[in-house]
Amino acid sequence: MRPIIVPFFISHQGCPHQCIFCDQTRIAGAAGELPDHEAIRSRIAAYRGTAGGNAVEVAFFGGSFTALSLVDQERLLGPLQSLRERGEVSGIRISTRPDAVDGERLAWLRRMGVYTVELGIQSMDDRVLSRAGRGHTAAQVVSACRLVKDAGMVLGAQLMPGLPGDTPATSLASLREVLALDPDFFRIYPTLVIAGTRLAELYRVGEYIPLSPADAVSLCKELLKTAFRAGVPVVRIGLQPTAELESEGGVVAGPYHPAFRQLVEGELCLDLTRKLATDLPRGSDVTIFCAPSRVADVAGQRRGNLETLRREGINVASIIADPAIPRQELRVEAGSVSRRGNLFTITSIGETHLVN
Ligand code: SF4
Structure with missing residues (x-):
C-alpha cells in the first residue's frame, strides 16, 4: 500500500x-x-x-x-x-x-x-x-x-x-x-x-x-x-x-x-500504437488492449490520439481495458495479427497470429 x-x-x-x-x-x-x-x-x-x-x-x-x-x-x-x-x-x-x-x-x-x-x-x-x-x-x-x-x-x-x-x-x-x-x-x-x-x-x-x-x-x-x-x-x-x-x-x-503528465504518456501511447500498427493493411480496424488505468492515455486528451490515428489511416475501433496487461504495455490487434509493445521503449515485444 x-x-x-x-x-x-x-x-x-x-x-x-x-x-x-x-x-x-x-x-x-x-x-x-x-x-x-x-x-x-x-x-x-x-x-x-x-x-x-x-x-x-x-x-x-x-x-x-x-x-x-x-x-x-x-x-x-x-x-x-x-x-x-x-x-x-x-x-x-x-x-x-x-x-x-x-x-x-x-x-x-x-x-x-x-x-x-x-x-x-x-x-x-x-x-x-x-x-x-x-x-x-x-x-x-x-x-x-x-x-x-x-x-x-x-x-x-x-x-x-x-x-x-x-x-x-x-x-x-x-x-x-x-x-x-x-x-x-x-x-x-x-x-x-x-x-x-x-x-x-x-x-x-x-x-x-x-x-x-x-x-x-x-x-x-x-x-x-x-x-x-x-x-x-x-x-x-x-x-x-x-x-x-x-x-x-x-x-x-x-x-x-x-495534467501535463497525461499529455506525455498520451503521446507515448500514440507513438507505440503507430509502431505496432505499422504495415497493417491501411484502413483495417484496430483494437487496442491496455491496463484499465491507461484507457484515457490511449485515447488522448479529448480523444485526440484516435483522431490523429484516423487521419493516418489507422481506425481504432475500440479500446479494451484488460487488467492482465501491465501499465507499461499495449496490445494491438487487427485482423489475425496481435502485437504487444512497451511504451517506454516504443518497441514491439511480441507478435502472434490469431486463429479464428
Ligand atoms: S533555491 Fe529554491 S526556494 Fe530558493 S530561490 Fe531557488 S527555487 Fe526558490
Missing part, C-alpha cells in the same frame, strides 16, 4: 537565493509562516482520519529545508517525534538545495526520522545553472547526491528542462549524469514563466523563449523513457496545479497544463 503523504509547503523560508524562475508563493501555493506545532499535529490527524490504514508520511516541500535555521528545523521535526514513536507517522521527506547539505546535517536528519531527501538539481550544465541564478554548480550536485546516498537515505532528483541556455541535448545529458549518481526517483518540471519572477521580465523583453507545449511534451517523453530504461521512476512531470498557478496571469508563458 502506498503511503499517504501529508504535505507542508514551507514556501521561500530559509532560502537566501533568488532563482530566476522562482516565486515560491505561487509554486507552493502558500506564502505564510512556518506551520506551528498545533498546525502540524492537526493536519496529520486529519490525514490519518482518512488514511484507511495506510502508512502516513510527512513531506516538507518547497523552500530549502536544510537552509532553515537549526531552531526552525527542530521546530518542524520536533512535533513529529512522538508520532513516529507511536507509529502514527512512518517517515519524513524534505526537499532542499544541493549546496545546503553536509554529512553531519544528514546524520541528524536521519536520527529525526527523515529518510528521503529531494534535491533541486534542475540541470547539470554549469552555464544553465549560472544563468538560472541557482548559486550552485554541477560539482556540488554530485557531492550532495553522494552524501545523501552515503547516509543511507532515499535520493529524489528534481530536474527543470527548458531553462535559459538549456537545450533538449543538455536536458538529456543532465538526466544521464544524474542517473550515474544512483537516484531513487525523479521529478521533472518543465520551466514555466511565473508572474513576478526575473524570468518573466526576461520573457517580456524577448530574452527568453520558453519551450512550446509540444516541444516540452516531446522532451519529457525522452527523459521519461531514458529514466524508465535505467529503472528509475519519474514520480511527477509538471507542476502540481495550485490556485495561484491557475489564477489569471499566474503563469505568464510556458508549457503549463494541469
